Amino acid sequence: MRDLLELSVSAAASGCIYALVALAYLLMIRPTGVINFAVGEWAMVGAFGGFLLLSKYEWPYALGMAAVLGFMLLVGWITERIAVRPLVERGAPLLAAILALLGMLVVFREGISLGFGPDPHQVPEPVSFEYLKLFVIGATLVVFAAVWLFFERTLWGKAFEAVALNRRAAALMGIDLRRVTVASFAGGAAAAGLAGLLVAPNTSAHYLMGVPLAIQGFTALVIGGVGRVEGALLGGLLVAFAEQLTVRYAPLPSGYAQGVPLLLLMLFLLVRPTGLLRARA
Amino acid sequence: MRSALGWVAAAVLLSAVAFFLSGYYNDVYRKLLLWIALALSYNFLFGISGQVAFSHFAFYGIGAYAVVIFLFQLGMPLPLAILAGVLVCSAIALIVAIPSTRLEGFYLALATLALAQLFIVVLNEGGAVTGGTGGLVNYRLPAIFGVYITGPWYTAVIVILVLGTYALLRHLDRSWFGRACRAVRDNPEAAAAMGVNVARTKVIAFTLTSVLAGIAGMVYAFVDNTVNPPIFGLENAFLLLFMVIIGGSGRHAGAIVGAVLLYLLPFVLSPLIGHHHALVFGALMVVVILLQPRGLIGLYDRYPRGQKAH
Amino acid sequence: MTDILEARKLTKRFGGLTAVSELSFAVREREILGLIGPNGAGKSTTFNIIAGAYRADSGEISFLREPIAGLPPHEIARRGVMRTFQHNLPFEGMSVLENVLVGAHTRFGGNLFSRKAAAEEREQHAHAERLVEFVGLGELRYASVDRLSFGQGRLLEIARALAGAPKLILFDEPAAGLTRAEAQRIATVIRGIAERGIAVLLIEHDMHFLLPLAHRVVVLNFGAKIAEGTPDEVRSHPAVLDAYLGHAAAV
Incomplete structure (x- = not known):
């Protein structure tokens, strides 16, 4: 029983990390349609920000975290300006932006590898180790609640929704598409950066940590459905529980557990590509 | 007849190069040729048929592992092992392509991304069959009619692979099938109205190019005489995409230029920035997409194009 | 009738x-x-x-x-039965003539590698050239379709539909x-x-x-x-x- 409880807390904590990455995707996909695989590298940048400020310069955690998130907003903004806006303005197909962001993915990763070397770097935990998982869960819930309120209760959130439904109509209504796009990238980068910061005490900051996170987050998004914010959370938790339950109970070598989310991803893409939760009409 | 002579001349010339290269440079040359073969078939999939897939390099790996496993674990004779490898690649390609191409959007990209990752997981966890993280080693190409093909002679086999791939894809590209692929890429709705079966065209293009990648992988298996998981990682799937886009997607010449440039660039760059050449690739990718969407071959197009009637 | x-x-x-x-x-x-x-x-x-x-x-x-x-x-x-589109849907990566050849898609036989295939290709090519002339785009046959005006695009739609040798x-x-x-x-x-x-x-x-x-x-x-x-x-x-x-x- 105790075993099951421990497993649940641990799965919930990694599920929350996936959920944050899924949220980062979702924030950008909904208004722009762009699947940005660089979210994993953003998480890595967040983790290295944590290493720099919290480990190296020993800032207090809250201050360091705020600075990292602020920096991530800037990273998102710059990414959009470089790799997305010029293409949107030229009327290039969506695919061009997605491919340019793949180029940025490599630039981020190699840039970090160049600056910090190939070795993993320790990032301190915000609270003592036994409460770390609860902290991750709590922080994620706060973020999801805030994003949910933003979409449901604020005018800006409605603007995002309108753009998600119909770009042309939204533009006619006087919604500034460029601002919504920039905001979605900044917000996506902050969500991904937070995921990186929160996962780093366990995994360390490492320049190759991005792509696995990007894929797990994506799986969570596909399972939960792109239509609703709650879907990202649900999807993240499902992926993590599936993973950990397989490791614990299935008669398979533990390495195969990594394959579970991938099989889930393929299965959902083939059987139910809209995900579990559908967009509200 | 004249064109057949041309192909033979090209094969002799490209193979002859290998006889003048020392061991190390022969190895570089072989891998360059393999990258060109892969870039050509990936260009047909991505650039001509418009399908965004990340599985191409995984199929290269599937082909390589398959032929080694069939030959040395199951003891099949070489022709049968090659045939079985082709069948495995076709079957996997069909399983992924048939459901993915029914759906609009980027489902194929995501499903193939998952496939590429899953392939690595299976390689690492495959126990004795795949050799786990260490892969499979200590094997050599069986004798063909009593002859062991080695050294520059094996390079000639690779030359034939590249030229065969190129000849086949060029022929397809200039036929109604190539036009159907481009039509599906540019506008599926209009393509269907012209009588093109969109889903079938996509599935055929995906399966065919994946099998070509698999065959290149079978040839590769006897270049290093080892196959192991790190060789077939997602990194190289990205690199292949970068080659095609930077060179100029949709054009055979573009794929060749991209493959040559991105394969040789690290040799030039490594004295300057060590192993961080990928940084240059990423930046180059962004710059090309922003400034020269037709790729480097697009720069060349600015010259008068009187001969382009074909 | x-x-x-x-x-x-x-x-x-x-x-x-x-x-x-x-x-x-x-x-x-x-x-x-x-x-x-x-x-x-x-x-x-x-x-x-x-x-x-x-x-x-x-x-x-x-x-x-x-x-x-x-x-x-x-x-x-x-x-x-071939059709045109009200909002012109050309194949943007191809020339005018290639667009028309896509229209002839159903006119081609199966085997790409037979001797007949080359003759068939030449025949359809010539037919497409005639159709491009017929709608009045002969001068633009090798042009990329993004150089066409909206009205010329409509003519291309027609030539492309005709290439399928429709009965309707x-x-x-x-x-x-x-x-x-x-x-x-x-x-x-x-x-x-x-x-x-x-x-x-x-x-x-x-x-x-x-x-x-x-x-x-x-x-x-x-x-x-x-x-x-x-x-x-x-x-x-x-x-x-x-x-x-x-x-x-x-x-």
Whole structure:
């Protein structure tokens, strides 16, 4: 029983990390349609920000975290300006932006590898180790609640929704598409950066940590459905529980557990590509 | 007849190069040729048929592992092992392509991304069959009619692979099938109205190019005489995409230029920035997409194009 | 003359709205049949059902006496029904001539590697060149399609549809968005197509374009047929005047 409880807390904590990455995707996909695989590298940048400020310069955690998130907003903004806006303005197909962001993915990763070397770097935990998982869960819930309120209760959130439904109509209504796009990238980068910061005490900051996170987050998004914010959370938790339950109970070598989310991803893409939760009409 | 002579001349010339290269440079040359073969078939999939897939390099790996496993674990004779490898690649390609191409959007990209990752997981966890993280080693190409093909002679086999791939894809590209692929890429709705079966065209293009990648992988298996998981990682799937886009997607010449440039660039760059050449690739990718969407071959197009009637 | 395409009791609903209701009509060999009606009369829905883009809720369509309702668009093209698009949908990465060659897709046999394939390719190439000449884009045959004006794009749509050697060609508002001169040119081309023995079904809401061109006209309003006959008969038909004048007053 105790075993099951421990497993649940641990799965919930990694599920929350996936959920944050899924949220980062979702924030950008909904208004722009762009699947940005660089979210994993953003998480890595967040983790290295944590290493720099919290480990190296020993800032207090809250201050360091705020600075990292602020920096991530800037990273998102710059990414959009470089790799997305010029293409949107030229009327290039969506695919061009997605491919340019793949180029940025490599630039981020190699840039970090160049600056910090190939070795993993320790990032301190915000609270003592036994409460770390609860902290991750709590922080994620706060973020999801805030994003949910933003979409449901604020005018800006409605603007995002309108753009998600119909770009042309939204533009006619006087919604500034460029601002919504920039905001979605900044917000996506902050969500991904937070995921990186929160996962780093366990995994360390490492320049190759991005792509696995990007894929797990994506799986969570596909399972939960792109239509609703709650879907990202649900999807993240499902992926993590599936993973950990397989490791614990299935008669398979533990390495195969990594394959579970991938099989889930393929299965959902083939059987139910809209995900579990559908967009509200 | 004249064109057949041309192909033979090209094969002799490209193979002859290998006889003048020392061991190390022969190895570089072989891998360059393999990258060109892969870039050509990936260009047909991505650039001509418009399908965004990340599985191409995984199929290269599937082909390589398959032929080694069939030959040395199951003891099949070489022709049968090659045939079985082709069948495995076709079957996997069909399983992924048939459901993915029914759906609009980027489902194929995501499903193939998952496939590429899953392939690595299976390689690492495959126990004795795949050799786990260490892969499979200590094997050599069986004798063909009593002859062991080695050294520059094996390079000639690779030359034939590249030229065969190129000849086949060029022929397809200039036929109604190539036009159907481009039509599906540019506008599926209009393509269907012209009588093109969109889903079938996509599935055929995906399966065919994946099998070509698999065959290149079978040839590769006897270049290093080892196959192991790190060789077939997602990194190289990205690199292949970068080659095609930077060179100029949709054009055979573009794929060749991209493959040559991105394969040789690290040799030039490594004295300057060590192993961080990928940084240059990423930046180059962004710059090309922003400034020269037709790729480097697009720069060349600015010259008068009187001969382009074909 | 015999009927080449026959629609019987086509009905299509979108939610609670009945877009097409119990519509029956026939296209005869070698004729230009106009399907006309005010906006929202169900013309486009009918067009899309015939072209295979929509599926009718009930009713039948036969082409050359074979049922075609519910077939996918590429099957309908294969049987000899080609179409144009109102908003011009060219293949952007290809030249004008290559676009037309895609239109000939159904004319090619299967085997790509046979000796016949090369001859077939040459033959279709020559045929495509003639079609490009026929619509008046000969000078632009090797040009990339993004260099065409909207009106030239419409001519390309027509050449591309003709390349499939259709027995029936469907035009979706061919004059929409064109200048008067361009529309006249399109009308001349359409007459030329009918003279070649190809039946034409034309969807149009502009009476001034359609009436001088069509041999017969079917008038729709609110998804149902309200009149059918020669342009002269239709012009003076009270139900048509009613439907059109009511709308014309608003225009």
